[in-house]
Every structure is written in C-alpha cells, then in structure tokens.
Amino acid sequence: MNFCSHCGGPVSRQIPTGDNRPRFVCRHCHTIHYQNPRMVVGTVPEWDGRILLCRRAIAPRVGLWTLPAGYLENGETMMDGARRETREEANVELQALTPFAMFDLPFINQIYLMFRGPLASTEWRPGQESLDVRLFAEEDLPWEELAFVVIRETLECYFRDRSRGGFRLHTGTITPPAQAIQDHLS
Amino acid sequence: MNFCSHCGGPVSRQIPTGDNRPRFVCRHCHTIHYQNPRMVVGTVPEWDGRILLCRRAIAPRVGLWTLPAGYLENGETMMDGARRETREEANVELQALTPFAMFDLPFINQIYLMFRGPLASTEWRPGQESLDVRLFAEEDLPWEELAFVVIRETLECYFRDRSRGGFRLHTGTITPPAQAIQDHLS
Numbered sequence: 001m002n003f004c005s006h007c008g009g010p011v012s013r014q015i016p017t018g019d020n021r022p023r024f025v026c027r028h029c030h031t032i033h034y035q036n037p038r039m040v041v042g043t044v045p046e047w048d049g050r051i052l053l054c055r056r057a058i059a060p061r062v063g064l065w066t067l068p069a070g071y072l073e074n075g076e077t078m079m080d081g082a083r084r085e086t087r088e089e090a091n092v093e094l095q096a097l098t099p100f101a102m103f104d105l106p107f108i109n110q111i112y113l114m115f116r117g118p119l120a121s122t123e124w125r126p127g128q129e130s131l132d133v134r135l136f137a138e139e140d141l142p143w144e145e146l147a148f149v150v151i152r153e154t155l156e157c158y159f160r161d162r163s164r165g166g167f168r169l170h171t172g173t174i175t176p177p178a179q180a181i182q183d184h185l186s
Numbered sequence: 187m188n189f190c191s192h193c194g195g196p197v198s199r200q201i202p203t204g205d206n207r208p209r210f211v212c213r214h215c216h217t218i219h220y221q222n223p224r225m226v227v228g229t230v231p232e233w234d235g236r237i238l239l240c241r242r243a244i245a246p247r248v249g250l251w252t253l254p255a256g257y258l259e260n261g262e263t264m265m266d267g268a269r270r271e272t273r274e275e276a277n278v279e280l281q282a283l284t285p286f287a288m289f290d291l292p293f294i295n296q297i298y299l300m301f302r303g304p305l306a307s308t309e310w311r312p313g314q315e316s317l318d319v320r321l322f323a324e325e326d327l328p329w330e331e332l333a334f335v336v337i338r339e340t341l342e343c344y345f346r347d348r349s350r351g352g353f354r355l356h357t358g359t360i361t362p363p364a365q366a367i368q369d370h371l372s
Contacts, residue, residue, distance in 0.1 A: 001191045001192075002191065002192060002193070002194065003189055003190065003191050003192070003193070003194035004189065004191070005187045005188065005189050005190070005191045005197075005210075005219070006187070006188060006189070007188070007189070008188065008189035008194050011191075018314060021259065024191075033191070034257070035260055036224045036225065036257055036258060036259065036260060037225060037258050037259075037260055038222045039222065039223060039225060039297060071220070071222055072222060072223050072297070073207065073222065073223075074221055074222060074223055074292075074295045075292050075293075075295065076292055077290035077292055077359050078288075078290055078297065079290075099288070099355065099357060102264075102285070104263035104264055104265075106260075106261050106262055106263055107261075109260045109261065111225060111258070111264065128204065169285070169355055171285060173263050
C-alpha cells in the first residue's frame with residue numbers, strides 16, 4: 001500500500017493514537033487503512049461415499065486437486081458463498097450443508113470455513129477455474145496431488161470422522177508448509 | 187474508494203474479465219482492489235453462572251452493554267483475537283475457549299465468531315473502550331441496553347442452551363434491525 005484510496009495522498013506506516021499496532025495512515029487526510037484477514041469458504045461435496053474434487057486450472061498450484069473454495073464476497077453469507085464457489089468451480093448444487101472445519105491460517109491472513117453436504121445431482125462439469133471435476137473414493141484420493149495443506153487437513157478430518165461413525169466441527173491452526181516458507185524466502 | 191492504493195491512479199467500478207461482479211479497478215496500473223467481509227471475534231466470559239459485559243465508551247452505541255469483541259487482526263488466530271479483545275476491553279484473561287456462535291451479518295459485510303469460556307481471574311477493570319465492566323446473572327441482564335442485535339442473539343442462545351443442559355455451536359444470519367435501516371436511510 002503506497003497511496004490513500006480515499007484522497008490519493010501518500011501513506012505511511014505508523015501506530016495511530018490509541019492503537020497498538022502499525023497501520024497505513026494517510027499523511028494528507030489522516031484516514032487509517034485497516035487490513036484484516038480474509039475468509040475462504042468451501043465445501044466437502046459427498047456422493048455415495050465419494051468426495052468431489054476439482055483439478056485447478058488457475059494459479060497457484062495449477063493441475064493439483066482441491067475442494068471447491070474461494071473468498072467470501074461482501075453481502076453474502078458463509079453458506080451462500082460456499083454454494084457459489086461449488087457452482088463456479090464444478091457447476092453443481094448441494095443439498096443441506098453443515099459447518100465442518102474451521103481453520104486459522106495466520107501466516108497468510110486467511111480463515112477457512114468448510115461445510116460438508118451431499119450433492120443435489122450427479123451432473124457436474126468443470127467451471128472456468130477447473131481443468132477436471134471428479135468423484136474420489138477414500139482409497140483413490142490423490143493425496144500426493146492435493147493443492148493445499150488446509151485441503152488435506154479437511155479431508156483427513158472427514159475420513160477420520162467417518163471411520164469413527166460421526167462428524168463434528170473441527171477447528172485448528174494451519175502452520176506454513178515447508179513449500180510455503182520456501183516460496184516466501186525465494 | 188477513489189484512488190489506487192498501489193499507484194495512486196484513479197479507480198473505476200467495473201466487472202473485470204472472467205469475473206462476475208463489479209470491483210474497483212485502477213485505470214492506470216489495472217490492479218483489481220477486492221473488498222471482502224471482515225471478521226469480528228469475541229467471547230462470552232463466564233464466572234459462577236454470571237456473564238461479563240462491557241459498557242461501551244466508544245461509538246457507536248456509547249453507554250450500551252456488549253460482550254468483548256472486535257475485528258480479527260492480520261497474523262492472529264480467531265481464538266487469540268477473541269482473547270486479545272477481552273484483554274483490551276476488560277483487562278482479564280480467560281481459561282479454555284470453545285467456539286459457540288457464528289453469525290453472518292451480510293448487510294454490513296461482517297462475520298461474528300463468539301467463543302465461550304470461564305474467566306481466569308475475578309480481577310478486571312475497564313479498558314480504554316469500556317466505561318464499566320460487570321458480571322450479570324441472567325435475571326439481571328440489561329436486555330434493553332444491549333449495544334447490538336448480534337450480542338442479544340448470542341446471549342439468548344447461551345441462556346437457552348444452559349437451561350437445556352448443554353451447549354452447541356450456533357449458526358445463523360442476522361438481518362438488519364429497524365434501527366440499522368433507519369441509520370442507513372438518514
């Protein structure tokens with residue numbers, strides 16, 4: 001951030017009066033520009049014991065598999081956002097959704113909320129952001145080709161719960177994978 | 187938003203290629219400025235059957251009572267943020283926290299996540315944003331002097347669960363109260 005989005009003046013990083021952490025503050029109109037974590041919402045779509053995954057057509061991690069998920073938009077609820085992402089990436093609707101996993105990713109300022117629920121139809125096709133969309137049984141899951149640690153963690157929680165006979169809400173903090181640290185340092 | 191925070195150029199509202207909703211886009215460097223909901227984290231602090239509330243010293247709703255809560259900051263987990271807000275507003279620590287209520291407030295682009303948990307000590311004092319901090323038994327709760335609908339909803343869920351003998355995770359959407367509509371129109 002270099003300029004004030006309100007007046008166009010230059011900003012500097014300083015701790016505003018009464019605050020306790022540095023913010024971008026406009027040197028001209030004194031507007032304080034707060035920056036906060038973004039929320040990612042998504043789904044674990046189920047069908048006949050199998051899980052729907054999308055193969056990414058966009059950066060990062062093109063070609064790797066993921067659950068439908070993306071940034072929550074202004075004006076929408078978390079559940080509506082999760083349904084929209086599933087529609088955009090796989091052109092498919094879901095039946096009733098239940099909050100399933102909520103993860104903090106403080107190293108990239110993100111919160112993930114993943115819902116689980118059954119597909120409403122068995123007709124899907126890849127959206128613009130997907131190369132392929134497929135159902136995977138647990139034993140066929142492409143564990144070595146998953147796009148993100150948070151997706152692997154969600155799927156591990158899912159299959160562990162299922163094998164124990166009951167689903168619950170999972171919470172936790174994802175720490176940066178070795179690859180993410182490397183990306184950051186390079 | 188009037189100017190690009192990256193290059194200082196003018197922005198216009200347009201639907202970027204491959205997108206489906208209007209964004210602020212810089213007419214000079216073409217940076218797309220996404221705007222997303224903010225997350226508010228807070229606590230229902232319990233002690234001996236009573237709940238700790240703070241009387242607001244800052245706008246909006248000065249003088250009304252609320253639970254400790256505020257915007258999640260970059261780099262922190264939701265639970266750490268909830269503890270920090272409780273510390274800032276009431277100078278008190280909490281024991282183990284459990285996610286209790288998660289609400290969508292799409293009309294103001296906010297998500298609330300409220301944890302519940304016992305206080306770690308019985309010594310508290312108002313922080314800079316509070317005029318007063320007190321414990322309230324259910325029968326003494328200032329229902330008519332609560333600052334926000336989402337706080338009333340959280341407390342109603344809490345006492346309803348408690349009377350039924352068990353707590354669960356609550357989710358739901360808060361719709362704008364008459365007052366909020368009036369504030370918006372005036």
